[in-house]
Structure formats: structure tokens, C-alpha cells
Amino acid sequence: MTETGSGTGGAAMTEKRGNTCWVQCPKCSAWHHVAPDLLRSTHVKMHCPSCHFEFFAAEAQAVIDP
Amino acid sequence: MDKSLKSALPSLGSFLTGFGSESVVLRMAAPIATVHDITALQYALQEKKRYPIVFAEKPILSDGRESAFPVVCNLTASREVTAAALGVEDHRAFAKTYASAVGSPIAPLVVSRDEAPVQEVVQHSDEVNLLDLPALTQHVGDPGPYLTAAHATTYDPDTLVDNVAIQRCWVKGAAAMSYFPYPATHNARNMRKFWERGEDCPIAFWIGHHPLVLMGTQAKMGYPESHLSAAGGLLGQPLRVAPSVTHGERILVPADAEIVIEGWVPKDTFGPDGPFGEYTGYLGPQMIAPTCEVTCITRRQNAIYHDYGSGLDDMLVPDNMVMEGKLYAMVAQVAPSLVNVHVPTSGRRFHAYLQFDNPAQGEARDGLMAALSYRRVKTAIAVNTDVDVFEETDMLWALATRVQWDRDSIGVSGLSGSMLDPSLPKGARTTSKLGIDATLPPGEGAGPSPSLPRSRVPEDALERARDLLKSHSAEEWPLG
Incomplete structure (x- = not known):
């Protein structure tokens, strides 16, 4: 099959992929989405908008990092 | 005091x-x-x-x-x-x-x-x-x-x-x-x-x-x-x-x-x-x-x-109107036939509609490139003065009837853009943009425009029709 997308990247350029990182609060299990910088940070905690618990990425119940 | x-x-x-x-x-x-x-x-x-x-x-x-x-x-x-x-x-x-x-x-x-x-x-x-x-x-x-x-x-x-x-x-x-x-x-x-x-x-x-x-x-x-x-x-x-x-x-x-x-x-x-x-x-x-x-x-x-x-x-309108002022100043410098600019709230801050009065060959495209250099503008569309840039059905009609995509679209990649654009790939620091020239070919001399005339009814007939409708209530009629 011939790629119809423009550019030189073929499938890599034309396939759509998710771009949003999610974390699950270790206290209340609610999910919220965070910027990649915050996900990688070791000095700024994330803040759960649901229960206001603050935690580092390593403490998250689960992480989605596409 | x-x-x-x-x-x-x-x-x-x-x-x-x-x-x-x-x-x-x-x-x-x-x-x-x-x-x-x-x-x-x-x-x-x-x-x-x-x-x-x-x-x-x-x-x-x-x-x-x-x-x-x-x-x-x-x-x-x-x-x-x-x-x-x-x-x-x-x-x-x-x-x-x-x-x-x-x-x-x-x-x-x-x-x-x-x-x-x-x-x-x-x-x-x-x-x-x-x-x-x-x-x-x-x-x-x-x-x-x-x-x-x-x-x-x-x-x-x-x-x-x-x-x-x-x-x-x-x-x-x-x-x-x-x-x-x-x-x-x-x-x-x-x-x-x-x-x-x-x-x-x-x-x-x-x-x-x-x-x-x-x-x-x-x-x-x-x-x-x-x-x-x-x-x-x-x-x-x-x-x-x-x-x-x-x-x-x-x-x-x-x-x-x-x-x-x-x-x-x-x-x-x-x-x-x-x-x-x-x-x-x-x-x-x-x-x-x-x-x-x-x-x-x-x-x-x-x-x-x-x-x-x-x-x-509440927030888009004043911001977009300010953008219109800035874009007008930027585009008019390179495209003097520019008449008006609209940054519609439907496009958030990413779309700009440019209206030109019989632009010369290449002028609308010059204007599009100027508009695309504005960081937030992701798509710019150029039309003539017979298209109302404040009516989106008019804009879509111009796109449907005046554009050959391979001739009239200008795609540019690697420009600065809004990093809040949800469509950006993860980690991207630049964006791709599109200019669309939906203007008619420029007229030559005093003769008719070298394009199909737009269908219309006489203005006096339209006025009579509007008067006729004044005596009827439109509220109960079917919506489109």
C-alpha cells in the first residue's frame, strides 16, 4: 500500500498517537493528566485535583506515558 | 481628590x-x-x-x-x-x-x-x-x-x-x-x-x-x-x-x-x-x-x-479581536489590498480569515505567509470582498468553490506555534501550518471578472420579499 501522507516519515509521520500522560492518585485512585516535565520531576510533587494529595510520579498508583 | x-x-x-x-x-x-x-x-x-x-x-x-x-x-x-x-x-x-x-x-x-x-x-x-x-x-x-x-x-x-x-x-x-x-x-x-x-x-x-x-x-x-x-x-x-x-x-x-x-x-x-x-x-x-x-x-x-x-x-473574543488588529498591521504591510481580518472563536486562536479587494497575482499568498508568521495562527484563509469573513458558511462556500488544493494550499512545517495545541505530537516544539488561497483570479481591465458570476436575485425583489415576511412570525417555522 502506498503512503499518501506528505513528508518523508511514511507511517511514522501519518499514524496518530496519543500525546497525554496520566497518573493515578495513590490515595483516592482518581486519574489526572500531567505534563511530561512534571512526570519526570524529582523535586516537584503532583497534586491530585480530586483529593488534594501530593505525590511524586514514583508513588503513583499507575502511570500512562504514551 | x-x-x-x-x-x-x-x-x-x-x-x-x-x-x-x-x-x-x-x-x-x-x-x-x-x-x-x-x-x-x-x-x-x-x-x-x-x-x-x-x-x-x-x-x-x-x-x-x-x-x-x-x-x-x-x-x-x-x-x-x-x-x-x-x-x-x-x-x-x-x-x-x-x-x-x-x-x-x-x-x-x-x-x-x-x-x-x-x-x-x-x-x-x-x-x-x-x-x-x-x-x-x-x-x-x-x-x-x-x-x-x-x-x-x-x-x-x-x-x-x-x-x-x-x-x-x-x-x-x-x-x-x-x-x-x-x-x-x-x-x-x-x-x-x-x-x-x-x-x-x-x-x-x-x-x-x-x-x-x-x-x-x-x-x-x-x-x-x-x-x-x-x-x-x-x-x-x-x-x-x-x-x-x-x-x-x-x-x-x-x-x-x-x-x-x-x-x-x-x-x-x-x-x-x-x-x-x-x-x-x-x-x-x-x-x-x-x-x-x-x-x-x-x-x-x-x-x-x-x-x-x-x-x-468571554476570553476568546477580546483576545481574538486584539489578534485581528495585530494581523491587520502585519498583513497590510505586504498585501495592501487587505480589507479586513477575522479571527473566529470557532478556531480558538488558530484560524485567521483574510479579506482582500481584488488582490494582484501572488498578493493573497504573500498575505497568507505574513499571517502564518504570527505564532498562534495555524491556518489562514484568503477570500475576496464578496465573501463575508464573519459568516462561516460563506467561508466554507469559498473553500468549496474557489480552491484547487494542489494549487491553492501552502503547507509549512517547523514554525513556532502554540504548545497548547492538543494535536501536537508529544515532544514537538514546532508546528505545521496551512495557508489557503480561496480568492478569485484577479480581473483584467474593465471587462467582467474572469470567473463564474454568483447566483443572485435582484436586490429590489429581495427587499420586497423581506417586507412580505415582516407580517409573519418566524418562531414556529422549522429550523434548518
Whole structure:
């Protein structure tokens, strides 16, 4: 099959992929989405908008990092 | 100072008084919650395509208290009302007028503190309580109340020139909030300069003023250039400013604003900010942001709190109208047949419609390239004057009937863009853009246009038809 997308990247350029990182609060299990910088940070905690618990990425119940 | 003169000066209060009729201002006398309900009211109005200014007299705070301050929102949700603030009768003529006014800046007038209504009440450190302000929690997923109409004012430590920008703040405590200056902004640049000197960044946020001042201070300026002078250009008179209590003459604040929050952005101190409902209509992710320590709040005795509904026409309309003025000035330099510019709220801040009067070969494409160089513009479409750039069905008709995509579309990759664009691939730092030339071929000489004529009925027949319909009620007829 011939790629119809423009550019030189073929499938890599034309396939759509998710771009949003999610974390699950270790206290209340609610999910919220965070910027990649915050996900990688070791000095700024994330803040759960649901229960206001603050935690580092390593403490998250689960992480989605596409 | 003469109190009657004070009230005659341009301010949020004087503007509201001028639009006191019920057809423009919706006064909500009943209590209404600052958590979601005021914003929901804006959504409900937008569903009806109605845009009165909303004046909530009794906002209820998240802890159940009634706020001492009323909330105004939807202040600039209507293009008509916003244009009228500038004395422009037809909102479609705003771009040219704005470009001209901002191009003639007037330096601010410094008045003493006792001449500044915004300093009628001064609360120092221990008395400061941001939680008394009726800051709204707007959307599901916002972590708490946000200041959305806070005009962050800093200065360049090298030249002492001011910079003003609307930048959101999450109110986290009595004297603590996050502060999110987008990294590309001049305020962020000023902040980094102070930090590189090993100093905290002085800052003041002012809230509530006449729409001309709000839009003047949103003018896109070079660095460093004064937004206070741009506001004067739009006002047609010097903007009255007074020394801030914390920073003195280093940070001048509008004397006729409603509320000023003063403080410092501590060096290299960060915390989480967001998620937050952005102008794109999506909930932006939680990010790392600087913090702000508040030292002082000053206000009018009967201050009004102003909120912008983020992502609603309330915020998009004034911002897009300011963009129209800037784009008009940019595009007209390379394409003199430019007649008008519209940045529609349907495209958030990503689309620009350009209208040309019989552009010469290549001129519309020159104009498209100029428009695409504006960071936020992602798609620019050029049309002729027979297409109404304020009617999207007209724009789509032009796209359907005047464009051969391989001939008339210009795709450009690797340009600066909004990093809040939800379609950007993860990690991307540039964006791709599209210009579409939907103009007709230029006419040659005095003969008819070398394109198909548009179907139409005689104007006098149309007038007779309109008269006929006046005697019928259209309310019961089927919708399209």
C-alpha cells in the first residue's frame, strides 16, 4: 500500500498517537493528566485535583506515558 | 481628590454604568456558587448564543461564605459590546481601528497613591487573604479557584520597562498561589533575568478595568515595550497609574483598577499548576510553575472582581479581536489590498480569515505567509470582498468553490506555534501550518471578472420579499 501522507516519515509521520500522560492518585485512585516535565520531576510533587494529595510520579498508583 | 471626577475616569465601574440596561447586563441578585455555577451560567448563555455581561451580586465561596465582592464575567464576550468600548459602531471594523490606536502610544500619567481609587483599602501581610476573593473554580478537573483576569505586571531589570500580560494563578492559600507565565512571554523573560541575578522577581497583578485598558495591555509588543503606553493609545488619553505599595515606582499599577495583588516570585521555587481549562476548549495538563508569595492586596472600597471564562467567548473574543488588529498591521504591510481580518472563536486562536479587494497575482499568498508568521495562527484563509469573513458558511462556500488544493494550499512545517495545541505530537516544539488561497483570479481591465458570476436575485425583489415576511412570525417555522 502506498503512503499518501506528505513528508518523508511514511507511517511514522501519518499514524496518530496519543500525546497525554496520566497518573493515578495513590490515595483516592482518581486519574489526572500531567505534563511530561512534571512526570519526570524529582523535586516537584503532583497534586491530585480530586483529593488534594501530593505525590511524586514514583508513588503513583499507575502511570500512562504514551 | 474630587470623587465625582474619580467616577468619570475610565474604569470597570464607569463602563458598566454606561451599559446599565438589562439588555446588556444580566444582574444576578440571587446567590450563586463560585465553584462551577457562574461558569455554567456562561455556558448556558453561550448555548443560546447570547452574550450579556454577567454581574453576580452574591457569589458564594467554596467554604459557604458570601463574598464581599460581586463578580463580573462575560464582560467582553460580545463583539458588539467590545467594539463599542472603542467607539467602533460595527465590530467588523475593529481590526483597522485597533491597529491604528495601538500604533500611537500615549505614556501613562503617574498619580500619587491618595489619588488612586485602587488603593482606598490597603491590606498588608497578616491581613492578606486571597481566599476572600471570589475567584472561580471554572471547570471539572480544575484543582481549585483560579485568578483568570489577573494582569501580571513585571519589568525588565535592564531597562525598567514594564510588561503586562494576563497569566493565570491558582489560589492555594491566604497568601500563596501558583503563577504560570508561558515560557515564551516577556514576563517569563523578565522573571528569568531577576533569577539570573540571584533575586526574586517583583510582581503585581491588577484585576478589573475598562475594556479598553484590558485590550490595550494585551497588545502584542516588542521586547521591551510598555503595555501601559499601548493602553493609553487605545484610551486616547494617558492611563493613570500609581506606585505599588510593595515595589513603589518600579511597578506602577493602574490607579483606576479594582484590585491589586502585590508580591514576589521567589527564585527557583516551583510547584504544580493545573490541570486547567484552556482556551483550546481542552483541560490542559498539570505543569510545573513558579509560585507567588503575596505581600499586599489593595482595592477599591467597593471593588468588583473580574473573571474571564477560560475557553469561552468571554476570553476568546477580546483576545481574538486584539489578534485581528495585530494581523491587520502585519498583513497590510505586504498585501495592501487587505480589507479586513477575522479571527473566529470557532478556531480558538488558530484560524485567521483574510479579506482582500481584488488582490494582484501572488498578493493573497504573500498575505497568507505574513499571517502564518504570527505564532498562534495555524491556518489562514484568503477570500475576496464578496465573501463575508464573519459568516462561516460563506467561508466554507469559498473553500468549496474557489480552491484547487494542489494549487491553492501552502503547507509549512517547523514554525513556532502554540504548545497548547492538543494535536501536537508529544515532544514537538514546532508546528505545521496551512495557508489557503480561496480568492478569485484577479480581473483584467474593465471587462467582467474572469470567473463564474454568483447566483443572485435582484436586490429590489429581495427587499420586497423581506417586507412580505415582516407580517409573519418566524418562531414556529422549522429550523434548518
